[in-house]
Amino acid sequence: MKTTLIASALIAAAGFAQAQSATYGVDPTHTFVTFEAQHFGTSTLRGRFDRKEGTVQLDRAGKSGKAEITIDITSVSTGVGPLDGHLKSKDFFDAATNPSAKFVGDKFSFNGDKVSEVAGTLTMMGKTLPVTLKASNFNCYQNPMLKREVCGGDFETTIARSQWGIVYGLPGIPDNIRLLIQIEAVKQ
Template structure:
């Protein structure tokens, strides 16, 4: 009886102990931040940022976490050099004055063990606004190559670029809505 009481007490202590978040480093070779914007209703302009870094702190048991991703806006890549220069110009990203954008989040929503949304804020052109990324995919696995746990997924949101001060082309009929897609994998440290 005494052993059962001790075992039960140990279980309560273990359950009451604070959960422990693991830290993960963003893997830049498996992480891409891309955007899409309608081009006069005929096609979709797409580009990505080639340089990004960040970290994730994640606790599945407590269903909490924190994400910080910094994006180098000078690394925008549409596949067309003249378009990249225009994207970097004062008309759009103003990369000379604002060489980074940043997403910081600490509101994780779950369905079981799967992350369904990550809420936080996006700082772009010096303005910080709330943004929620919805997960299309989320998974953690033990990487056979890295011999460590990797977590990640495909996330997306749509922002109104004019809220950040990007008004170029609105009077021509360019869309205000920009779809952001974040494909991320992070390696447990």
């Protein structure tokens, strides 16, 4: 009898833990992927990628998750057409050959019930390297218009572009690029 109660409790706990995991679709209208680079030691050059998509699986009770975010490199935008064209060229992103980049995060860290960082890999220019996104903000809320839960936050990291083979303009244009990802994802 005691063994049956323990087994039942373990099965119920496993079912409860599974029930806590949810899949969220990235909301492209509330998700922004931007970058910052120093421009020859003077001002900060900023740009963004206008098209992105992905999913996030989040289990707050189990303190785990997985994020897959695909970024359309051809949608790079700085607000300056000739610069956008140069960034798409072989000097930088080589968008004709490498039209997308993908972040896959599978190591979620939490501070209480809030995501504090996501570690994974960034595939860009045909190379996959480790990247950790640190959260400066994270929250979930019930969206009054969608009538569904939305989770999101502000994440950032700094990468060395040369690791992906983007070496044009070094050292005048610095190697370190700050990536900022503001994301909101809707529970499916």
